[in-house]
Amino acid sequence: QKEVEQDPGPLSVPEGAIVSLNCTYSNSAFQYFMWYRQYSRKGPELLMYTYSSGNKEDGRFTAQVDKSSKYISLFIRDSQPSDSATYLCAMSNQGGSEKLVFGKGTKLTVNP
Amino acid sequence: DVKVTQSSRYLVKRTGEKVFLECVQDMDHENMFWYRQDPGLGLRLIYFSYDVKMKEKGDIPEGYSVSREKKERFSLILESASTNQTSMYLCASSFGGPTYNEQFFGPGTRLTVL
Secondary structure: OOOEEEOOOOEEEEOOOOEEEEEEEOOOOOOEEEEEEEOOOOOOEEEEEEEOOEEEEEOOEEEEEEOOOOEEEEEEOOOOHHHOEEEEEEEEOOOOOOOOEEOOOEEEEEEO | OOOEEEOOOEEEEOOOOOEEEEEEEOOOOOEEEEEEEEOOOEEEEEEEEOOOOOOEEOOOOOOEEEEEEEOOEEEEEEOOOOHHHOEEEEEEEEOOOOOOOOOEEOOOEEEEEO
16 A cells, blocks of 8 residues: 555546645654645645645635545635646655655646 | 755756755755656655765665765765666655654656756
8 A cells, every 4th residue: 555645546527616625644653744836847836835734725625634534635615727737645644744755646637 | 945956957868967956955854765756656765864964765776876065965876877777857855853843845856857
């Protein structure tokens, strides 16, 4: 079993839809959970960061972590064409940001 | 604004050539990282560095070496490039310390080895 599993998609939704992106993981020591967004031909950029379990909201984006199920989610409300990108989950078991383990990324297209 | 720059966006090299990929960050970050990104495999860590002249192997160091002579610069070296090293290479940097610090990525170098 891979340490982090993420459905690569692709996922195509109409503008305004609610998008749900998910990752599962096997290492119960992971404590830090991140979502990165990567536009085509660009480097990834941090979108959301969560420590341990719980929810975090930032505008249209909500990150959820369920450590008991080893499952993390990113919800995008009122999706926009500008949200079209690849979304990568990442996690770490250390306080420092070294040794992140990434999911393979989910490619999302939001159609106008 | 944090800036991580990489020396080339696109690079084409021949099998057996020695290849240097350069990365520079302007935020005085202690940590620097080299990843490669391949379709279906995601981002994989090649090497990282906690400080000048310090380096640690990541998950796939074979065929690569690194150099960090100055804090702001981290170089990835392919001693003898092979076709299976054709990939997107991403550099990242972050502050060090025991708490979480965001990794900032450069734009990437797409390397093709013929």
